[in-house]
Amino acid sequence: MRLLDEIFPLVEGFYVDLHKNPELSHSEHRTASGVAEWLTRTGYEVHKGVGGTGVVGILRNGPGPTVMLRADMDALPVEERTGLPYASTTRATDDEGKEVPVMHACGHDAHTACLVGAADLLSESREEWTGTVMVVAQPAEETLDGAQAMLDDGLYERFGRPDVILGQHLGPQPAGLISHRAGVILGAADSYRVRVFGEGGHASQPHTTIDPVLVAAHIVTRLQGVVSREISPSEMAVLTVGRIQAGTKANIIPDEAYLEVNTRALNDNVARQLEAAIERIVRAEAAASGATREPEVERFEGAGITVNDPACTAEVAAAHHAYFGDDYVIHLPDPFPGTEDFSCFGLPADPQPIPYVFWFVGATPHDVWEAAPGDTPYEKMGNVPSNHSPFFAPSREPTLRAGLAAITVAALSYLGSERSAPAAEAPPMGGAYQDQSYDAAPEPVGDPFPVHDAPPPAEQVPADSFGPPPGDPAPPSGYGPVPADAPPADSYDPPARSYGPPMGEPYEPRPESGAAQDSNDAYDSAFLASSWPEPGQEDPAKSTHEADMDAVIGEQDEELREEWRSEKAEESTLSADMAAILDDDPQGPPQGPPPQGPPHGQPSGPAFGGPPPRGDAHQAPPPGPDDDLPDSEYRL
Structure with missing residues (x-):
């Protein structure tokens, strides 16, 4: 049975390829071809040219609900300044006839890569679920007319009306953090x-x-x-x-x-x-x-506004809690004023609109988040390279892993003759609304990020949601607390073909210590309270970083890539392109720092208010140990 770890190099390669070759709205021809090719190889019934360059993939697997997974494909007229080895140098002609630079500055490359990866995982695990998966790769989200174009082209009349729609978007939160909100989430x-x-x-x-x-x-x-x-x-x-x-x-x-x-x-x-x-x-x-x-x-x-269905949000959030753990799934107290045309797929003017759930996946590298000025998450989010910035450089592995798992687990919570997601009352998200469920969208009240009245004991460093507790060294892959009898990091011999947890293995919440804390107090105890070391204090997670990267990237990645190349030698040139790009990518920062700011007279982009990204790649939040068997409904 195919696991997330085995497919991840392909998803990563597709992401790098898309990032290096972005396309403007309504011109996503190469991207759409790559999506269609992947879905075809995976066994989907594929339809191209829907609403222009849109792609629809259908996988029927017996009776059950139809679950639609959607991602957007288009890029922006922004000149990339990330300094990444796979940075875009593409230029294209816009709809006014002007030549402009093109960059995936809003994360649509990650959305698309995670979409096809999830489609692949679901196809490989068909014995675990029943129903129909409807994969939609949408053009022209940035011009806010791609969704309507697909609907006008008969999306639901030709391929069926879904029972629920699922989508996600990269955001400026720390990489790997999943953010939900019932009710209005986007303006x-x-x-x-x-x-x-x-x-x-x-x-x-x-x-x-x-x-x-x-x-x-x-x-x-x-x-x-x-x-x-x-x-x-x-x-x-x-x-x-x-x-x-x-x-x-x-x-x-x-x-x-x-x-x-x-x-x-x-x-x-x-x-x-x-x-x-x-x-x-x-x-x-x-x-x-x-x-x-x-x-x-x-x-x-x-x-129009994006309004998440409260009941569906509760169901998907419960599935994410079960997989990722409470520390890595939060509830947003306020909507974002940004806008998506994702809501068009829900047919808001229809007498019976289609319910949907839309969530955020954090993308900011953890060292960039740590260095960003600000005392609250909102202040920090305003001071990191975010969507539409020429410096927007998601932390690749934790972001893609979280996005790939999030949309797959969300789909599995609906697919099947028996509902996979827990039917019990959903837990509240985050510390700002500890006593509220998803039955209705909460109204913002007071400080959206309150600090606990009872701080942890002086000797206890507040919990951090993005790594093991202080004092526990991180394992070479960056996942999970290290057992007491584990060998030191520099002598660690990683198991073959292991990038992290298999798909379906839930992240284990870190054991609590000190003052008792609410089990759903993730935003307050993990997101707000900083656990970065004091000046001069060595961070054990960072001290083993080079050894970690050498062990995991150098040995495991190369082994998997060599195996993949031999297995896929007869496949398309696009797949070969992906492998070549991955070979060229050093999986680390380029030589020399990226530019610290724009040259005089050049704009820095509408969303960037802080330093450009820097530092080495960071790992995803830790999963549970290998012997912690997940519930069957979340296994692939």
Whole structure:
């Protein structure tokens, strides 16, 4: 039976290949071909060209629910500055005919690699479940129209309507951390094109013109008062004028001006209120300036809020708790204002919408998280290279392992004639809402990240969710506490073909010590409280890092890759490309540090507020010991 460890090198290779060869929205031809090839080899019924470049894979395995797994494939017009050995140097032509750099700066390469890996694992374990798996590789998420394009192309009419939809997204949390939220998890976004028209002329005779630049300036100023004076203080709303263009020369008053406006909200009613305000202000300012032609306001892209079904979120979160352990699954107290078109697949306007669950997988390398300024997780997340940053460099192994396991375990919690996920009341996520379940989305109250009233004893270092307790050396693979009789790290002889836990082996929560803590207090005790060593104190987990990497990467990876090459010698050139890329990748930082900031005059990207990533690769959170047999429903 195929295990996660055996498939991981292939998933990793596909990720590296995708990262090195990104494609813009609606142009994901190479990526889609790779997805289709993988699904075909794995036994799926594959359909290409759905909604443009979308790919759908169907695996029917007897009666049972239809579970849809979705990932997005497109990249961004961002110039990569990570310094990674597999960094993108791709350039492409955008929809305005301009040549732009292209980078996977939002993690869609990881989403896609984990999607096909999960599809492969589910295909190899068909004797363990019944039902239908529907794999959807979606184009054009960044333009917020790819999901709707697939629906308009008959996604559900042609391939069947799923019973539940599952998706995930990389985020700025520490690598390997799974974050859930029932109810609203992502906001709505809309973008508008605005054209205002005047009557041009010579700059020396403005009285003979109607200046559209002045009209546009008044519009920009007036729009800034919408959120502060028209939206209730209890609601979240953002209105941004991100683009304004007019004229060709300083002494010419142009005929028209062009603006692009973006709005964000966590409530669909607020989103519509913002839209109405834009229409009203644009038309009023044009009229006040005496414009003889009506302005144009066009909504050209957008998506509604993402609202996780509470019951389904409880079920998936329970499965993740059972697999990863309580320390590595948290509950987000507040939604993110970012936007996805994932929610379109749920048919929110349908009389019977489809339930879905969407969660985050942390991607920030642990040393980058440690070094980031800030006393709270929110402050740190604002100071690490995050989505859409040219420095966005996920910690590869822990991120991919967590993403691959998370979506596979979530699918297994639904597949089968008997439900695999626990039917008991789901535990609350994190410390901020210890007494709440997923029956309803909690409202944020007070400090979303409270600190315990009773701190741990002075001699006890607070627990850290990303490694063994202080004082316990990390094993060479980075997984799990080392038994007392284990040999030292530098003499460790790793078992053959072992990258970590087999698929289905749950992460074992670390034993607690000191003051009693709530079993679901993961966010407070593990995420908030830092357990990094004091200056001058040696961190045993880091002290063995080089030996760990040599033992695990040098011996195990090469053994597996050589075996894989011999087995796959007759397979596609794409698979060969993956192996070549992995061979070239030193699995470590490039020579010399990445640039510390942009050259003068160049933007650093919209989401980056901290130092670029640095340091060696870090391992995933620890699983349980080998003799800790998992429950059968989570075994592959």
